[in-house]
Amino acid sequence: MLSTHNVPAVQAPDRRLLRAFAFDPMSSRLSGQFLTVDIPFEVGLRPGPDGELVQVVDYDATRRRWYHPVDLDDPPVLAQDGLRPSESDPRSHQQIVYAITMSVIERFQRFTGRRFRWRGDDRLRLVPHAFYGRNAYFDPDRRAVLFGYYRADETDTQASLPHQLMFTCLSVDIIAHEVTHAIVHRMRPLFTIATNSDVFAFHEAFADLVALFHHFLFTDIVEDFVAGSRSELSDATALLSLADEFGRSTGRGGPLRSAVGSAPDPADFHAAREPHRRGAIFVAAVFDAYLATYRSQIADLRRLATGGSGVLGDGELSPDLVHRIAAEAVKNADRILGMVVRGFDYLPAVDVTFGDVVRAVITADRDLFPDDRINLRGHLVEALRRRGIFPPGVVSLADQALLWRRPTVPLSLTAGEATVDLGQLILDSTIKLDPGASSVTAAGNAARERSKAVYAQTVGWAKAHAVELGLDPDAGRIRVLGMHVGFQSAADGQPHPRIFIQIVQRREDLESGADRDTRTQLHAACTVIANVDGSVAWLVPKPLPYTRPSSFSKLPETLRVHGREQHAAGVARLEAIHDWFDEVEDGDPLAIWLDEPAVGRLTFASLHAPEED
């Protein structure tokens, strides 16, 4: 608890500063630097740390013992920006996982324009010394990120002593990566079902992008890199090395960052089947877009610094110049990552592909920044094109060709046969946004009851418009997986509220396997993006074959055509899913011994397991 010594009492601060390694113990030792992580000040943070969103549980299952939990509100701790990071003090490990996790979550909140909550009253658990092993992973069933520790061997370049203990929980990369998995899982829970080769590849690539761009959150570190590089500023070597170095040394970003900075070849992506490889190409493309934006944004500074010649004088860069350039590097990292993260709400609810990701990011960005004044979108589309990532079947890379689909006939949540009372939803989302609002008002029982009613109305609406949404009115139960309002900042600086709804329909009739609980689930789904007046702006359907396509003949002309298209798309999608399942089955050494489908054995733990490297 905070002290109440002063009269009148001094208000709690808005922010809490905590130190972490930059970006792991080895590189911190070499550079002599720590990060100072700037996160919201949680009032009522308990020892653990045990807060509203995350809970650090420092129990070591291998050695079956507890380590004393840190109290971050202890005055000596508060007075020095947290404990000094130390490999030998487990409490500083607890502090680091808490600090980095909170900073990743806060960044997400800022990009998506809404307050982040886990489902219900759940919190994400972080276990910094969970087990002995060269691994760390997000476990959706335990709702936890489990960090392993292990003994270094001769091949570990980041160890300073042979047989030294290495802690995965001390690497900013690993923490940011794994926590992003947890956040992605919160926003798209059905992305744990690998219905194509991109679903897990996207999970991985997205987690790594966030981890990679987290390096660019810390201005003083970026300044050091810019000052130390002494290269022509436009070739951006410093930024590349900042992105690259730490990822490789921790082993986590290694495979996913293997393509960063490489020469793009559109044929690569087309040829790549293996998830990590596809993810790596996506990560590289986003980083290309970042470098392109950065270069164009520092062109003026470069002209100023060189008197227009483009050639820097001898000697060290001026600290002022370094400061300004680093600021641009940080700002543009935020812009690019922000653009990708904002696209998240525009993704399908199931079965995501990288082509979908491109459409989602472009649609979201165009909604907010129609003019693309600094050509951010242009840079990204070009970078993706150069690496061969674009949705199949598009004939043009103009915005228009990449946008999601508008409804075939005007569609509204608030008009027509089944309507949804959006007022309550918007009010509750607004209350949650206010940092001063108590959590009882924001998510209390009354609010929960209200949101239940809104969900029920939305299910009714979805049933009434099933064919339009790519769902089957005659098949399995339709449910709303998630529904919220995002207040993202638009080009005019104003919040731009939008309603995002994920509607899913499990199709047990199309699944194979005896046990409905353990077999791989198949879902049709639709993401609905609407304005706050209820008019639907975009639809992102993932149809499956209809049980009674003949019934389309009773529908009006436009819907009939649409229904047939959805059915055909569903047939093609189901076929692709079966091909992929077969491919996974063939490659799985356990497939011959166990009845359960091999796809079910694809988990985050197995993706990260050392034998897969």
Place this chain on the structure above:
Amino acid sequence: MSEATVTIRMYNPGFGDCFLVTVADDDARWRMLVDCGVHSHGRARVGDVPRRIGDVVGAVISQLTDESDDGMPRLDVVAASHRHSDHVSGFADDAWSAVDVGEVWVPFVEDEQDSDAIGLRHGLTAAATALQGLVEQAADGRPVDSLGRSMALALDFAVNSGPNLAAATRLVDGGFKGGADHHEVRFLPRPDAAENRVELPVEGAVVHVLGPSRDPEYLKRMDPPAAVHWLEEAAAELGRDEEYDIFDRMYEVPRDEVSARIPVQLVRARNAMRLAQLALDQGALLRAASVLERSVNNTSLFFVLDVRGTRFVFVGDSQQGAWEHVLDDPASRALVTGAAFYKVGHHGSHNATPKPVARELIRTGGVAMVPVGTVKAWQDSIPKTEILEALHESGAHVIRADDPEAGAGDDDLDLHVGPDGLWSEVRFRVA
């Protein structure tokens, strides 16, 4: 040139392979035994009594004795497809010391002198040993079954891939005919392609050895060094002193102070996470074990017996990967498709017979023999119904070791079944 016959007798030890192959015409006769072993959990039953592998060994030797002119049991070749128990455990039996064996064929990975093989063989053995150690430590004296199905399966893999010393010694170091005469050992395939085409004494009969591949890329894929590394590391760590600390004692909460020092909501969170189960990651262990199992399967000797254009395909337990290597080469592919006989790979399991070629493997009227006995734990997955159906639909007779009559059909297949279903035999005539 007189008519030749090819006789293939499949013994039924249970879940395991044992094939006696005889090629003969009026002028010459050549005999080969391919594998002799059974899985420890998969012995065939005669009434209520499990059949011992020694019974099968005895039956093979007495058959050889009966056919011999001078009463000395003889084999021209013993081929051991790979080191798994269900293929070689029978060779540990001392009854073999009475048998005169001309040559032993084993995959080149068993060659101590072969530089391509040393790393791989060491890796496989080390992984099997570490794996077995880990599972046994986890069981801590209790039966491994009490740890659950996945650990029991992991232990099976480890034991199956273990050194099988007695059998290996006889096969490679000599132990037939009392070890008096050191038999010839061929480690196949050889680097020189010409040596992989073996002419037999019967006119127009030849064996083409197609695998395991010696391609370095392929060997690299089969070698599970990362898995081995991880297993050995974990085994070493588990063996360390329990009291060994990773932090100074002052940071640890003494066990009797946990309730006083650790906030109750953290204890609850730990309990909810079932963290105790993490100490040994059973899923990871099983995955590593299955990678090992597949790696050893993919060291299988893969060969085609070709008698005047009629082909008989033996693949050991080659799985995906090993098959790819064969099918990618057009000449090899031509040899394995349209055959008269196919020894179904890995007891008919999924991905040991590539689905896309399952329908092309055997010519109409040909024979597929499935060395399989039901093991309860895998009864739904091995043999894989889809594979057997695909073979059947391609027009082949599918003969299961545990139920030979069922696949015979009603046409003129020359099939004989031994007493108590000990063996089933098919004879082919080649003009």
